[in-house]
Amino acid sequence: MIRALFTAATGMNAQSTVIDNTSNNLANVNTNGFKKGQADFQDLIYVTEKVPGSDVSQGFQVPTGLQIGSGVKVAGITKIFTQGGLVNTQNPNDVAIEGDGFIQVTxxxxxxxxxxxxxxRLNAVxxxxxSDGFLITPQITIPQGAVTTSIGADGTVTxxxxxATNASVNLGxxxxxxxxxxxxLSAEGRNLFAETVSSGTPITATPGLNGTGLxxxxxxERSNVDVVTxxxxxILAQRAYEFNTRAVRTADNMLSATSELIR
Structure with a gap:
């Protein structure tokens, strides 16, 4: 019964983390380029009182064992990099990546x-x-007085x-x-990610090549958060949390009943 208390507590902690992650997903439902997180679970160590397949007599083995789990933990929160919906802003400085690529920022x-x-956006020069004023890499500078700015699907800026509206100038x-x-990748806020050992090294390419996208x-690009999901x-996390609290109450009632035996 004491074990049940601690086992149920791990379930409550895990579901609390799920709710924290879900809250972050919902909070960023309108964040440009946001990628939702998905919690991954692992069961904890088992207390083995009887090993499956152990001998009960010569030539006979038990078909099942006796193993009691210690609960659950959140193994990690995985960013899901599916494509978010594209929204037409009619702003010539807005760009969306239709594919798996990232823009480099210095x-x-x-x-x-x-x-x-x-x-x-354009800064003073x-x-x-x-939006935080960080330069994109490679650096692109739009000269003052330019009539129109065009960014091609391959990233070419003219x-x-x-x-001389009939003659375009290539800027990079x-x-x-x-x-x-x-x-x-490590999420660092401000819609920025940092390279890690797990992500691998960045592969630079022209848009449209090597799977970077157009x-x-x-x-x-809006977030890929599905509000209904x-x-x-x-709701499922809330119910799972409630079920674990009920397990705590049940174990506590059993302990209370046991303590009453000696009164």
Whole structure:
């Protein structure tokens, strides 16, 4: 009965983590390029009182054993990098990645980070930056006075100047990177991810090549959170938590009944 108390407590802790993760998913339902997290469970160590297949007499073995589990734990929260929906913003500086690629971002410290958020803006000198002002890599600078800015599906950035609207000027190309295991990236907030040993090294490529995907100008990728699915998961987690509290109460009642025997 004492074991049941601790076993049920592991279930309560695990479901509490699920609710925390679900809350984060729902909170970011309108975050550009957000990727939902999925909790993965593992059962804990078993107390083995009888090994399956152990001998009961010469030539005879028990068909099953006697193993009592110690509960559950959350083994990890996996980021699911499925494609989010694309929304037409009609903003020429907005770009969406239709594929598995990431935009490279350079922090003020010089470190490189990666993002799916294509809400790019111009800073005071015409550089394309994130909403936090971080430069994208390779750096693209839009000169003052440009009439139109065009970003092709392959990342090529061109402009037209006043008086020469029929002649476009090539300013460079936005490249994308992809990872062998994007779920191994470290989420750092601000829609940024950092490379880790688990993610593998970034593979840089022209958009449309090596599985990086294409760039869509004037669109933004929304989060891949399905609100209905998350709410159903929230209800299941709540019920599982309640079931574990009932197991605690049942074990406590049994202990109380046992203590009454000596009174």
């Amino acid at each position: 922090l003020p410290s010089g470190e490189i980070r990666y993002t799916r958020d294509g809400a790019l 015409g550089n394309l930056v994130t 402009i037209t100047n006043p008086g 190309q936005i490249t994308l990177v992809r990872f062998q295991n994007p779920a191994g 760039i869509r100008q004037g669109f933004l 998350e709410l159903v998961g929230l």
